[in-house]
Amino acid sequence: MVILNEDTFEERFAIKLTRLNVFILSSLSAITLVFFTVLLIAFTPLREYIPGYSSAKLKKKATILNYKTDSLVQELELNKRYYASIRKVLTGDVASLDFNRDSIIEAAKNDLDILQVPTNREDSLLREKVDKEDKYNLFEVSGDQSSYILFPPVNGTISEGYNLKEKHFAVDVVVPVNTPVKATLDGTVIFAEWTVETGYVVIIEHNRELISVYKHNSGLTKEQGDVVKSGEVIAMSGNAGELTTGPHLHFELWSKGYSVDPTNFINFE
Incomplete structure (x- = not known):
């Protein structure tokens, strides 16, 4: 292959093409092309236009979404x-134990039982009087003057x-019907x-x-998330629901996942 000057026809460049020369030249050209293509793809934003290649921004969004x-x-x-726990409370599908007042405050009383103090008749009478006064105190903490007294949600006759x-x-x-139901x-x-x-x-x-838990109400005065005080009206009693047997309040009390008898702590009459 010869390259000539158009005006003087002077030979400017000449090369003898052989199969080997053509192969070497083609290989070098291909390698150079591949090299620069890789550089463009790896270090420039052009790679984002290649089908199937996700952008860095897209990868970041995908990670955040993940x-x-x-x-x-x-x-x-x-x-x-x-909500499964709430559903169990509503349906009564919860394992129950026959708790009484003594079992709920067992931890506090165990501390007192360790002290074996001899008592006389006057002490026994005083203790009996105090126990009667504290009959409806649900919790008593040793060393703490505060106690929790449950407020009756309604006053009436217990039918069941x-x-x-x-x-x-x-x-x-x-x-x-429409008797105010109060928070206990x-x-x-x-x-x-x-x-x-x-x-x-x-x-x-x-x-x-x-x-x-308070069931069979005809209306509500509170919503989910509201903070209520003891004795505050939360609903109006009624005769609502397929399982009702007449105007009444269905009241449940649960301690640490177990149902307890409300009459052990509340006087409904």
Whole structure:
């Protein structure tokens, strides 16, 4: 191959093409082309225009979304467990033990039982009097002057009492329709909705893992998330729900996941 000057026809460049020369030249050209192509793809934004190659911004967004999705999955699982617990309370599908007042404050009394102090007749009479006065105190903390007294949600006649064998984890108190239903203790409303079987239902979470449940109400005065005080009106009693047997309040009390007999702590009459 010869390159000539167009004006003088002077030979400017000449090369003898052979198969080997052509092969070497083609190989060098291909290698150079591949090298510069790799440089463009690896170190310039042009790589984002290659089909199937995601951008750095897209990868960052995908990573952030992955973290958010993982957090949402964990939160959803916690919510499922939370509402499953509430559903068990509403349906009564919870393992129950026959708790009494002594079992709930067992830890506090164990500390007192360690002290073997001899008593006389006057001490015994005084202790009996104090026990009667504290009959409706749910919790007593050793060394603390504060105690928790449960407020009766309503006052009326108990038509059906607490019965573990029949899985009736509550007391039914007969009251007229639209009687104010009051919170038995300070707490936070964690459920306040209508249910087909038990009408308007209110569930309040209190301190010391105590939960109170109020069913068959005709209306609500509180919403989920509201903070209530002991004796504050939270609903109006009624005769609502498919399982109702007449105007009454269905009241449940749960301590640390177990149902307890409300009459051990509350005087409904």
